[in-house]
Every structure is written in C-alpha cells, then in structure tokens.
Amino acid sequence: MEPFKTHNGTVVPLDMVSIDTDQIIPKQFLKRVERTGFGQFLFYGWRFLADGSPNPKFILNGPQYKGASVMVTGANFGCGSSREHAPWALEDYGIKAVIAPSFADIFRNNCFQIGLLPVVLPEEHVRTIMARAEEIPGYKVTVDLENKKVTDSQDLDVSFDVDEFRRYCLLNGLDDIGLTLQSEADITTYEAKVGASS
Amino acid sequence: MAPKTMFEKIWDAHVVKGESGKPALLYIDLHLVHEITSAQAFEGLRLAKRKMRRPDLTVAVADHNVPTSDRDKPLQDKIAKKQLEILGENTKEFGIEYYDMMHHSQGIVHVIGPEQGWTLPGKTIVCGDSHTATHGALGALAFGVGTSEVEHVLATQCLVQARPKTMEIRVNGKLPQGLTAKDLVLGIIGQVGIAGGVGHVVEYTGEAIRDLSMEGRMTVCNMTIEFGARAGMVAPDETTFEYVKGRAHAPQGADFDAAVVEWRKLATDPDAVYDTLVEIDASKLEPQVTWGTNPGHVVSVTAKVPEPASFATVDEQSSATRALEYMALKGSTPIVDIKLDRVFIGSCTNSRIEDIRAAAAVAKGKKVSSHVSAMVVPGSFAVKMQAEKEGLDKILTDAGFDWRDAGCSMCLAMNPDVLAPGERCASTSNRNFEGRQGAGGRTHLVSPAMAAAAAIEGHFVDIRKWQYA
Numbered sequence: 001m002e003p004f005k006t007h008n009g010t011v012v013p014l015d016m017v018s019i020d021t022d023q024i025i026p027k028q029f030l031k032r033v034e035r036t037g038f039g040q041f042l043f044y045g046w047r048f049l050a051d052g053s054p055n056p057k058f059i060l061n062g063p064q065y066k067g068a069s070v071m072v073t074g075a076n077f078g079c080g081s082s083r084e085h086a087p088w089a090l091e092d093y094g095i096k097a098v099i100a101p102s103f104a105d106i107f108r109n110n111c112f113q114i115g116l117l118p119v120v121l122p123e124e125h126v127r128t129i130m131a132r133a134e135e136i137p138g139y140k141v142t143v144d145l146e147n148k149k150v151t152d153s154q155d156l157d158v159s160f161d162v163d164e165f166r167r168y169c170l171l172n173g174l175d176d177i178g179l180t181l182q183s184e185a186d187i188t189t190y191e192a193k194v195g196a197s198s
Numbered sequence: 199m200a201p202k203t204m205f206e207k208i209w210d211a212h213v214v215k216g217e218s219g220k221p222a223l224l225y226i227d228l229h230l231v232h233e234i235t236s237a238q239a240f241e242g243l244r245l246a247k248r249k250m251r252r253p254d255l256t257v258a259v260a261d262h263n264v265p266t267s268d269r270d271k272p273l274q275d276k277i278a279k280k281q282l283e284i285l286g287e288n289t290k291e292f293g294i295e296y297y298d299m300m301h302h303s304q305g306i307v308h309v310i311g312p313e314q315g316w317t318l319p320g321k322t323i324v325c326g327d328s329h330t331a332t333h334g335a336l337g338a339l340a341f342g343v344g345t346s347e348v349e350h351v352l353a354t355q356c357l358v359q360a361r362p363k364t365m366e367i368r369v370n371g372k373l374p375q376g377l378t379a380k381d382l383v384l385g386i387i388g389q390v391g392i393a394g395g396v397g398h399v400v401e402y403t404g405e406a407i408r409d410l411s412m413e414g415r416m417t418v419c420n421m422t423i424e425f426g427a428r429a430g431m432v433a434p435d436e437t438t439f440e441y442v443k444g445r446a447h448a449p450q451g452a453d454f455d456a457a458v459v460e461w462r463k464l465a466t467d468p469d470a471v472y473d474t475l476v477e478i479d480a481s482k483l484e485p486q487v488t489w490g491t492n493p494g495h496v497v498s499v500t501a502k503v504p505e506p507a508s509f510a511t512v513d514e515q516s517s518a519t520r521a522l523e524y525m526a527l528k529g530s531t532p533i534v535d536i537k538l539d540r541v542f543i544g545s546c547t548n549s550r551i552e553d554i555r556a557a558a559a560v561a562k563g564k565k566v567s568s569h570v571s572a573m574v575v576p577g578s579f580a581v582k583m584q585a586e587k588e589g590l591d592k593i594l595t596d597a598g599f600d601w602r603d604a605g606c607s608m609c610l611a612m613n614p615d616v617l618a619p620g621e622r623c624a625s626t627s628n629r630n631f632e633g634r635q636g637a638g639g640r641t642h643l644v645s646p647a648m649a650a651a652a653a654i655e656g657h658f659v660d661i662r663k664w665q666y667a
Contacts, residue, residue, distance in 0.1 A: 016520075017513045018392055018492060022631040027610050031263070031277035033237040033284055035345075045633050050619075074513060076393040079426060079492075080631060081610075082328040083235065084344030105362075105396060105428050106328055106342055113346035163360060165221050176346070177248070180354045183215055183223055187251075187356055190214040190225055 001115045003173035006144040007096045009069030011133040014059060019073060020080035021107060025089040038085055039092030064137045072099040072129045077118075078107025087111045097143045099150065101126050112166045113176065119143060119150060125158045132156075145171060201467035203364050204433050205399045208339040208464065212322045214356055221360045227321040229351045230307050231258040231294065233285040234612070235326030239349035240288040250292045251355040257316055258289045259297040261306045263612040266575050266602035269299055278613065292352075303446075305578020305604040308332040308420065308546035312412070313580055315445025319434040319461040324351060329546045329628065330429075331422040335415035336442065337434035337464050339399070342423065362399045363473040365427065369404040371481035376662040378556070379414035380548060380626065380645035382406065383421040384486035384496045386478055392494035395427025398474060401466065402432050406480035412441040413552040420547045421628050424493040433465040485661050487533050488630045488643040490521030495630070497533060499648070499660045505529035524632055525640050526620070534658050536642065540623040541572035541653035542635070543599075543646050545609035548626035549577030551584050553646040557599075558590040560650035563667030566598035567656030573600035573615070575607040599653065611635045624652040 029041035046058045054061045060068075071090070077100040078086060087110045090098065097117040111118045121129075132152065133139045141152045145167060151157045169176060180187075202210070209224070216222030229252075236258070243250065250256075263278040273279040282299070289296035297304040303314055308329050311317040319337035324330060326348040333340035343357065350357055367390075373382060387394075400422050407415065415432045422430030432438075439458050442448045449457045484498035495518070497504065506518040506529060522529060527536070543549070543557050554576060566572045574594050576582040582604055585591055591601045608615040609627035617623055617639025626649050627634075630641040644652065647661045 017517060020492070020629075020631045022629070022634050026633055026637070027612050028637070030234050030612065031275075031281060033241070033281060035238045035242075045637060076396065076426065079392060080328065080423075080629060082326060082342040082344055084238075084326075084346060087344075102393065102396060104393075104426060106344060106423075110344035110346065113344060163221065165358070175246075176358060177246070177350050177353050180223060180350065180356055180358060181248075183356075184354075186215045186223070187225070187354060191355075194211075194225075 001173045001175060004096070004115050004117055004145055004170040006142060006146060007069065008140055008142040009096060010065065010067055011070045011072055011129060011139050011141055012060060012065040012068035013130045013133040014071060014073040015130055017074035018076040018079050021078055021083050021086040022080055024078065024086040025083060030083060030085055035088055036092060038089035039094070042089040042093045067094065069094050069096045070099065070141055070143065071095050072126060072133055075101040077103050079104040082106045082110070084110045084113070087114050087116050091116045099126060099129060112170065115170060115173070117143060117145060117170065119160050121150065121158060121160055125150070125156070128156060201470040203466045203470045203472060204337065204401055204431060204464050205339060205364050206470070208320055208322065209361065211320070221358045223356050224322060224359045225356055226324050226351050227255060228316055228323040229256045230311055230323065230325035230330070231256060231348070232261050232307050232325070232327065233281045234262045235345050236288065236348055237281060237284045238345050239326070239352055240292070242349045243352055248353045250352050253293040255355060256294045256352070258285060258294050259304060259307050259310055260285060260299045261304070262606045262610065264299040264605040265613050266605050266607050266615060269603055274614070299605070302579050305580065306546045306549065306606055309549060309577035309581065312336060312416065312441070313445070313578055315442065315448030318442060318448060318457070319438060320464050324357065328423045329420050332416050332420040332546055334422070334429050334431035335412060335419040336438055337431060337461065339429055339431065341428040362428065363397050365395060365398040365400045365474040365476065366472040367400055367402050367476045367478065369402060369406040369478045369480050371406060371479050372409060373406050373480045373483065374662070376647070377483055377485060378645040378647065379410055379417035381483055381486045382480060383418045384488065384493065384643065385483045387421065387425045387493050388486070388496040389478060390425050390476055392424065392492050393426045395422065395425040398427045399429040399431065400427045401472070402430060407432055408435065411552055412437060413550040416550065417547055421493065424628060434461045485645065485648055487648070487658055489525065489527060489533065490518060491524055491630055491632050493628065493630060493643060495521055496643070499533050499658055501533055503527050503529055503531045503533065534660065537622070537657045538570055538624050538652055539621045540617060541570055541649050542575070542608045542623055542625040542627065543573070543649050544575030544577065544607050545627035546577065546606070547628040548646050549575060549581065551581050553626065554581065554585045554590050555588070556646045557650040558593045559666060560647050560661070560664060561597040561599060561654065562593050564597050564654045566653045570653050570656055572598065572653035573602055573608070575602045575615070576604050578604045597654070608635050624649045624658065
C-alpha cells in the first residue's frame with residue numbers, strides 16, 4: 001500500500017446523500033478477477049449514456065473536474081453492498097480522498113485497506129467545500145493526514161478525526177495482514193485456549 | 199462482574215489481543231467464501247507467499263453468478279465461468295470445503311450456513327458479503343467484509359476491528375395477521391432511516407421477535423445492513439436450539455446438549471445497557487412496499503407514493519424527486535395502482551422453505567397475470583428438494599410461476615436473470631437501488647406473500663384481504 005501523508009488535489013462535488021456501492025460500481029463490472037482496471041466503470045450508470053458516450057450532465061464529466069483527486073459528497077456514502085470493487089474503482093480513477101459528513105461502515109473499512117482516505121467533516125464544512133468546488137474552477141483542497149486537517153487557499157482550515165491505528169497504517173503504508181502476523185503467537189495461544197473447534 | 203449484552207459477551211470471548219479504545223484483534227470462527235469477492239484475496243495470499251491459517255474453519259459456495267436453469271449445459275457467460283473455475287481451483291489448492299453449483303449442499307451462502315449447521319450461536323462469522331448479518335439470527339456475531347479483509351482472515355483467521363456501539367431494537371406487541379418478518383424489517387428501516395444503524399450492532403428483542411420462526415429472524419437480521427448496522431442478532435432460545443438440532447455440521451448428541459447449556463448463557467444480562475434503544479410497535483404495522491430507490495423509501499400498501507415536498511429535509515426531498523423520476527412514478531399514486539411486469543421470489547432475504555410455502559399458499563388455484571413474468575428461486579438445493587417433497591413446485595408452476603435452481607439470481611442480477619430497462623418488478627430481495635436488478639430496472643421490495651399476490655393480480659394488493667383457495 002502507498003503511504004498517504006498529505007494530498008493536494010482538485011475537488012469534484014457529488015451533491016447527493018446515501019450513494020450506494022451499486023452506483024459506484026454496478027454489478028455487471030464485478031466480473032473481474034483482478035484488483036485493477038475498475039476506474040473505467042466508476043459510476044457507470046450515471047457517467048455514461050445508453051450508447052456508451054459520456055453523459056454531459058454528470059458532474060464527473062465536467063471539463064473543470066478532469067483529473068480531480070478529491071471527492072466531496074453527502075452523508076452515508078458507500079452504503080449497501082460490501083464490494084471492495086467500489087473503493088478500487090474510485091482509487092483506480094484517481095481519487096485519493098473522499099470527504100463526507102458520514103460513511104457506511106464496511107465501505108469506510110474497505111477504503112482504509114487500500115489507502116483511500118475517507119475524511120469525515122461536519123456538514124457545514126462539507127457544504128463550504130461543495131459550494132467552492134461548484135463555483136471555483138480548479139478548486140483544490142489539501143488533505144493533511146499527519147496533522148489531521150483539510151485546508152484550502154482561502155480560509156478553510158478544519159480538523160478531522162481518524163482512528164489512530166488506521167492513521168498510523170496509512171501514514172506508513174503498512175500492510176494490515178503483516179501487522180497481524182506479528183501477533184501470531186497470540187493467535188496460537190488463543191486457539192489453544194478455546195480449543196478452536198470447527 | 200458487570201452485566202453484558204450478548205454482543206459484548208461474544209466480542210469479549212473472541213478478542214485475541216486488544217487495549218481499551220483501540221481496535222481489537224478479533225478471532226473469526228467461521229469464514230464463508232463465494233466466487234465474487236474472493237479471487238483477489240486468494241491471489242493476494244499467493245503473491246505475498248502467505249499460507250492459509252484455517253481452511254477447516256472456511257466454507258466456500260458458488261451462488262452469486264450461477265445460472266438458475268440449464269446447469270447441465272456449458273455456461274454461456276465466459277467471465278462467470280472463469281470466476282467459478284478460479285473458486286474451484288482455490289478451494290482445491292488451499293483444502294477448503296466447497297459446494298459447487300451441482301453439489302447437493304449448494305445454495306445462497308446465507309441460506310446454507312444455518313441450514314448445514316455451520317452457523318451456530320456464539321460464533322464470530324464473516325463473509326465478503328454485506329448480508330452476512332443474516333447469521334446473527336442464531337445468536338452469532340456475523341458481519342460483511344471487503345476483499346482485503348477476506349484475505350486477512352484467510353491468512354490469520356483474525357480481523358482488526360474497532361468495537362461498534364450497541365443498539366437494542368425492541369419490537370413490542372404481535373405482528374397482525376398476514377404480516378411477516380419482511381414487513382417488520384421494512385417497517386423498522388422506514389422508522390430509523392437508512393443510516394440509522396451506522397456504527398452499531400443491533401440486537402432485536404421483544405415479543406414479536408420471540409414469536410418469529412428462525413426463517414423470519416433471518417429475514418430481519420439479513421436486512422439490518424439496509425439501515426447501516428453491520429450486524430443484527432437475536433438471542434438464542436428454544437426456537438434456535440430446535441432449528442440447529444440435527445443439522446449436518448452442528449454438534450450432535452451429548453455434544454449438542456452441552457453446547458445448548460453454553461448457548462443459553464449468551465443472552466444479554468438483565469441489567470446490561472445498550473448505547474441506543476429503538477422501540478417498535480409491531481401491532482400497528484401494515485404490509486410494506488418500497489416505492490423509491492433505497493429500502494428506506496417505504497410505505498404501507500394502503501398508502502400512496504409520497505410527494506417529495508412531504509419530506510422534512512432538502513436532502514430527503516431531492517432524494518425522493520430523483521427516485522420518483524427513476525421509478526417513473528408520480529407522487530400521490532396509490533400503491534395498489536402500481537402495475538408490474540416481473541415478480542422475483544428469492545434471495546438471501548426470502549428464499550427459505552417458509553417463504554416458498556407462503557408464496558405457494560397465495561398462488562394455489564390461481565393464475566399469474568397475463569402481463570407478468572414471475573419466478574421463484576429457492577435459496578438452496580435443500581430448500582428446493584423440501585418444497586418439491588411438499589408439492590409446492592407443482593402449485594407454483596400450475597399457477598404460471600417459473601421454478602428455478604438455487605442461487606442469488608435476480609437479487610443482484612449477476613447471472614442471466616436480469617430486468618430489462620424500464621421493467622417494474624415486485625421482489626422479495628433486499629435492495630431497490632437504481633439498476634440493482636438490471637440497468638434501468640425498477641424494483642419494489644415486498645414479502646413473499648405480497649409478491650405472489652402481486653404476480654396474480656398484476657398490481658400490488660393488500661395481502662390481508664387475500665382470498666386463499
């Protein structure tokens with residue numbers, strides 16, 4: 001996993017609540033046996049018209065959001081299916097951080113696993129970022145995981161909370177499984193204690 | 199000792215390593231695997247040259263993309279074929295019990311877990327599927343994970359998890375005649391909202407829950423994820439023990455009796471405190487139908503499609519406006535006036551024997567409407583066999599329903615069972631998201647009896663007034 005320390009990037013605003021993972025990556029694209037290559041199918045049903053051409057009304061297709069790497073969106077982002085293909089698709093598309101008032105639990109967990117940072121900010125600050133991203137061409141924010149802050153070149157300077165363990169893993173690009181394997185003796189002791197029956 | 203909730207008892211018993219306030223290393227007793235979310239995890243294991251820790255605590259099944267007819271013929275879908283072949287190879291390489299689509303124990307992963315006796319009270323259970331919440335109906339702690347966590351469990355049999363909060367949903371009173379667990383859980387989602395359970399594990403308590411069969415409890419726990427809680431649980435009782443007894447992989451004889459003694463201790467202590475309490479009056483519920491594009495967009499069958507302006511917040515209003523546009527519905531349309539093209543009875547929510555019986559009871563002696571195409575997809579091979587033994591397949595096919603082989607089918611339409619754009623479907627599944635049952639398809643979630651009645655009448659009807667043959 002690539003370490004995530006700080007990231008400055010263009011913000012794309014997706015002003016809807018409770019966007020489910022079926023929208024982020026529709027099921028017809030789950031038929032791959034690799035982790036890569038899902039970005040082309042991100043938000044497929046919204047991003048493309050029936051003939052396969054880009055839907056000019058969908059915000060991600062706006063020329064001012066080309067190369068956007070931060071997404072700001074409404075509450076309960078990523079609800080529904082546990083498919084990790086959703087964060088894979090966002091990450092493969094080039095999104096490094098998603099800012100929202102809240103996230104669905106499984107989606108948020110999945111993001112941390114792959115180094116995509118879910119940032120929870122109070123609704124009022126999400127609104128500010130959303131409005132600026134809609135009005136100011138090329139609007140950027142800096143997501144600073146070391147100092148747990150989101151800032152822009154104007155007056156935005158807001159702190160966010162993140163689980164310390166997840167922050168540590170992201171800052172250092174650490175593999176969760178590798179860390180758990182360091183506790184192998186504890187796992188063996190646990191199994192012996194409970195008899196680990198099947 | 200401080201009183202504990204059932205969740206706390208199971209959680210604490212599975213902490214391998216943990217400090218207060220930090221994520222715990224949690225031991226997983228049962229890992230269920232299917233073809234869609236596992237290939238990349240096995241590949242990750244191989245790339246990192248890691249071993250699988252406990253293949254004996256792992257069970258795999260083909261369910262998400264399998265066809266529900268013509269299984270003896272070669273698969274048309276080349277990628278589905280590849281995914282199934284890879285699961286077959288992975289389970290062979292790592293020595294995992296695997297039910298392929300021709301196996302007599304095959305079925306939807308959340309149907310076969312309890313049915314084959316793998317799911318037991320007190321266990322921690324994970325699967326790369328959000329509806330893993332289903333297994334909590336037996337008093338297990340069961341939740342869905344993503345593929346990276348699937349890999350984590352393959353390698354370590356553990357997961358690093360932050361301790362969730364606890365929520366009690368106390369369902370008082372009795373469900374009125376004609377209402378089912380599906381109406382109950384849709385009613386709960388309507389009350390708490392689709393993000394009402396985020397960050398929580400839910401324990402369902404109260405008279406209406408105690409009265410439910412195991413199948414009904416599974417339906418309720420299954421849809422817990424639809425209001426954002428990762429796990430739903432019901433304390434094990436006589437209904438649970440009766441269900442588990444004699445199942446293939448459950449403890450047998452004296453071992454079973456000894457296990458029951460332990461399982462009785464799982465129930466929440468009388469003075470234990472939950473972080474959140476929600477109370478529901480079951481006696482006031484009516485049959486439920488969703489009208490929009492998430493499971494919280496739900497009303498009674500006697501109601502009308504809501505007007506977007508009737509919602510309190512701007513977010514809810516814009517969500518409703520968008521949903522009505524997608525669903526091609528106008529506000530204030532009576533629910534019973536909504537006409538249907540398709541009916542799907544199946545999914546990990548409602549495909550167990552009790553669900554098939556309910557659909558057959560409604561369909562007996564009747565005919566499916568000429569403008570509706572209706573299918574029944576049993577949740578497992580065993581459910582299918584049982585239904586055929588009872589003659590339910592004959593009742594359903596005589597009425598004009600398609601009778602299929604077991605799988606996830608049109609709940610998520612990864613196999614050939616798909617809605618065409620614009621088709622409207624009454625479905626016993628769990629999600630009415632845009633495109634869920636096929637791009638452009640329109641889904642209304644209902645109980646099996648409501649779905650069967652809608653198939654026959656061609657539009658929604660109030661099942662409480664149904665004239666049974």
